[in-house]
Amino acid sequence: MSLDLKFTYTEKKDTRSGFGDGFLEAGRKNPNVVGLCADLIGSLKMGDFQKEFPERFFQTGIAEANMIGISAGLAIGGKIPFAGTFANFATGRVYDQIRQSVAYSDKNVKICASHAGLTLGEDGATHQILEDLGMMKMLPHMTVINPCDYNQTKAATLAIAEHEGPVYLRFGRPSWPIFTPKDQKFEIGKAWKMIDGKDVTIFATGHLVWEAVVAEAMLREEGIHAEVINIHTIKPLDEEAILESVKKTGCAVSAEEHQINGGLGDSIAQTLIRHNPAPLEYVGVNDSFGESGTPTQLLEKYGLNAENIVKAAKAAIARK
Amino acid sequence: MGKQSIEQLQKVATQLRRDVLRMVHAVQSGHPGAPLGCAEFFVALYFDQLHHNPDFKMDGKGEDLFFLSNGHLSAGWYSVLARSGYFPVEELKTFRKLNSRLQGHPATHEHLPGIRVASGSLGQGLSVAIGVAQAKKIEKDDKLVYILMGDGELQEGQIWEAAMYAAHQKVDNLIATVDYNGQQIDGPTEKIMDLKNLKAKWESFGWVVNEITNGNDMQSVLDGLEKAKELAGKGKPVVNLLYTEMGYGVDFMVGTHKWHGSPPNDEQLANALGQLEETLGDY
Missing domain, CATH: 3.40.50.970 (Thiamin diphosphate (ThDP)-binding fold, Pyr/PP domains)
Known part of the structure; x- marks a missing residue:
């Protein structure tokens, strides 16, 4: 498949x-x-x-x-x-x-x-x-x-x-x-909407942007259309892009290779709470240290891969 | 600024001591002891040694630069900066007050002329000074970088990272000074954490050590700083061991750690000021 x-x-x-x-x-x-x-x-x-x-x-x-x-x-x-x-x-x-x-x-x-x-x-x-x-x-x-x-x-x-x-x-x-364009323009503080969608927004950063791209395709097979936004700048955060997307989709997932505590998801939650409270599910490390293993094994064990993003997206949609 | 006589420099140092005491007394907080001990050093540096421009520019290109790593000596530094024209002497009265440029510890955030980096958390200034000295080397700027540290501050590990690096990189446009007063906030350094043989320590790290044995005598300080300049530019960083007495100039404050971080009360201030002539006019 x-x-x-x-x-x-x-x-x-x-x-x-x-x-x-x-x-x-x-x-x-x-x-x-x-x-x-x-x-x-x-x-x-x-x-x-x-x-x-x-x-x-x-x-x-x-x-x-x-x-x-x-x-x-x-x-x-x-x-x-x-x-x-x-x-x-x-x-x-x-x-x-x-x-x-x-x-x-x-x-x-x-x-x-x-x-x-x-x-x-x-x-x-x-x-x-x-x-x-x-x-x-x-x-x-x-x-x-x-x-x-x-x-x-x-x-x-x-x-x-x-x-x-x-x-x-x-x-x-x-x-x-390597899935983004060669010689791209990089605008500090400007989020990049990579994929248009209407049911849920996936805000991803770092290596997990690739996992979000994979998750979007998996969700689409089930008839769920996710919007994927690449948040390469954690600070200053592009609040406008976040709010505009969630206004449309009504719920969101944050995905990062970081503690949930204090990471990108926390910044997004602050933005949503102040301007447009909406369901948000976190994909990140849940208050634990890591361990030895291959990158793929670790992303799976700690719940950070595309399958986890799919699960989180469905959970967010269910809370709408 | 033309060269000034010893008598004139001593007058500035006396006024600096008055400034420090009045500043910390006014807000009943701050650190009087060490700046009293470093008054001769501050004045010799700013009024005699440095090729500097009080019309402040952050990059300091073409100027000798001074960095204060032991930022709690801020009152002394602010006084010498104001007295040498960086900002109005009148502004000393805002020390440690709300909305002031004269923060408790030196900062760049409020854009006070003369300050290039924040200090207060100890052990960081030597590294910063090394970076500035290396930028000067890249720019082929032949001016010098000066940095003052406390002796207690040498207990911080970062100092020795920086010491090792500066010698390895032959940062010889750098003149560091240790305020060697033997006191720190909890007591004498030999009781708190003995520094043992500082001269041997610095030499073994690859530095040239220049001892200034009477750091509270203006002529000795001038001679010592002249000698340091001669030692610079010869492939090794230079460190002055400046023997001072904490609290120098006030009989009941001298030689003890008790005035490291405590301000005088009204009566103590009057007593102290009675021992220090108002030479240049109080702020």
């Missing part, structure tokens, strides 16, 4: 490679773009930039707090620093440094976080951060972006280089379908 997917792919690639390629291109476009990494240059795909611009790249060693502070300093000096490490070390480990030296001080620092979420896989829960979006979106001044595939991550990386102000950019490790 093959699904009639509205978006398809011929190639898979990791989103971190989209970051690495976008970072190199941003560096070629703007001589003020500089890079820092805490001993994970290979994993973050920052090596090509380092090779081409060695005088604009700083290996900080395994010292993330120092890396964030140096980034703030480089920004004071007029540079546009991209500081890269795993999402766990880029947020939880250095929350106070980001809070005081970057966000409160309004520094033009790009925090580039790879290996976010369960799809990090076998390394297990110590590295699978599921709270980073929540921590970052709570910080005043911070823009929070979570793109869905290689192409969108590359476009987002180029866009944040031109955006003035602190940004948290989240991406991941696994090889993932």
Whole structure:
């Protein structure tokens, strides 16, 4: 049985490679773009930039707090620093440094976080951060972006280089379908309606946008027409797009590779409650840590794959 | 700003001490002890050493820059900034009050001229200063970056991440200073968390150590800062160990941690001000 997917792919690639390629291109476009990494240059795909611009790249060693502070300093000096490490070390480990030296001080620092979420896989829960979006979106001044595939991550990386102000950019490790257009325009804060529908809206971010695309096709086979909206920017949230869609469909599902507590779903719930209370079902990790396994196994076990989105969509519709 | 005589610099330092005491007294909060001990350092830096422009620009290109990592010395820093023309001296009376640019700890949010990054949560300033110094190197800007830290602050791990990095990267356009007063909020550093041999620590991390043994003597501070400048630019970051006394200038405040974070009452203020001549006019 093959699904009639509205978006398809011929190639898979990791989103971190989209970051690495976008970072190199941003560096070629703007001589003020500089890079820092805490001993994970290979994993973050920052090596090509380092090779081409060695005088604009700083290996900080395994010292993330120092890396964030140096980034703030480089920004004071007029540079546009991209500081890269795993999402766990880029947020939880250095929350106070980001809070005081970057966000409160309004520094033009790009925090580039790879290996976010369960799809990090076998390394297990110590590295699978599921709270980073929540921590970052709570910080005043911070823009929070979570793109869905290689192409969108590359476009987002180029866009944040031109955006003035602190940004948290989240991406991941696994090889993932490339289903969005090459060389797309990336508008920070602007949601993208990928599929039109009338019965339920699926708001998805990051890797789960692909799962939402698959879920839409599965629902359509049962005569349910879901609208799929790609929320690549968690903050500032495109409230207008959310409200317009739910006004039409009357209910919604949020889907993210993150704790339900404090994630995208929470932001959507706040918007709906204030302006148009409607049933909302959450697809996310429910107050637990992850574990070792393959990305596919983990998305299944923790209830984050297309089948779970289908179930949540039906539950939301039933509550209308 | 032309060079000023020692006597003139000492007058500024005395006025700074009055400013600090009056500021913390007015709101009955803040940290008088350490800025009293660093008055000579602040004044020597801003009135003699720094090539700086009080017409403030955030990127500070072509200027020597100063960063205060131990942000609780804010009252002293605000006084020296105001007295050197960054903002009106009159504004010191808004310290720690609602809607003020003079926040309890230094901040950029209210756009107070002279402040480039927030500080207060300790241990972060050295990293920031290193980043600014590296930006200057990229820009081929030959000016220096200065940073003050507390000795208690050296208990923060991030300081040593930064120390290791600056030496490895040969950030030699950086002059750090440790306010070596041996006191922290809960007591003497040797009782709370002994710093042991600080000189050996910094040297083993690859820094050049410059000891300024009388940090409350204007001439010694000037000479020490001149020497630090000579040591800069030779492949290693420089750190001054500035021996000061917390609370210096007021007989009942000197040499104890008790005035680290406590303001004087009316009677204590009058007593303290009686020991410090009003040299430049109170705000």
